[in-house]
Amino acid sequence: MPENGEGPVAALSLTSSTVDAITVIRIDGVLDATTREQFADYLVMAGSDLILDLAGVTFMDSRALGLIVHHWQTSLTTGSKFALIGVEYTKSKVMWITGLAQRLPIYETLDDAVAALK
Numbered sequence: 001m002p003e004n005g006e007g008p009v010a011a012l013s014l015t016s017s018t019v020d021a022i023t024v025i026r027i028d029g030v031l032d033a034t035t036r037e038q039f040a041d042y043l044v045m046a047g048s049d050l051i052l053d054l055a056g057v058t059f060m061d062s063r064a065l066g067l068i069v070h071h072w073q074t075s076l077t078t079g080s081k082f083a084l085i086g087v088e089y090t091k092s093k094v095m096w097i098t099g100l101a102q103r104l105p106i107y108e109t110l111d112d113a114v115a116a117l118k
Contacts (some may be wrong), residue, residue, distance in 0.1 A: 011035050013056075014042045020114050022049045022081055028056030031064030040067055048080035051113050055086025065094050072104060083113035 012035040013028040023046045031039055043050070050071060054060075068084070075082035083105045087095065095101040107113040 012038055014039070016042075016046060019051070019110065020118070022051055022114065022117060023047050024051045024053060024110065026053045026056060030059045031057055032059060032061040033063055036063050036067065039064060043067060043071055048075070048078060049117075050075070050081070051083045051085060051110065051117075053086045053110070054084055054092060055088070057086075057088075057091050060092045060094055062094050062098070065092075065098065065100065068104070069100065081117040083107055083117055085110055085113050 011030045015026045015028075017024050017026075025042065025046055027039070029035065052068065072082050074080070085107050087101070087106050089096060089101075092101075095104065105113075105116070107116060
């Protein structure tokens with residue numbers, strides 16, 4: 001329980017919307033071992049065409065990156081659409097450490113990602 005007396009803060013918040021028949025998942029909070037199952041379950045329910053908005057991510061570990069890479073690889077083999085937006089080095093260093101930041105489909109804005117996936 002936080003010292004200020006407020007209730008516990010959720011470690012991860014996931015919300016989704018649809019743009020041009022592509023599910024856009026907004027991720028706010030920590031992507032690590034403690035939230036991996038919640039994140040994995042949400043990705044499964046989201047469908048095949050995905051844009052992950054990582055602007056609200058405060059920390060990402062290699063397990064979460066593994067889930068992202070799995071969905072990206074699945075999209076390559078099935079012909080589905082996949083992109084990342086809102087990626088920040090300071091919060092997702094693991095992408096750069098592993099070299100995946102140069103390989104994953106990362107775009108600056110939602111509009112850029114949608115245009116690239118058409």
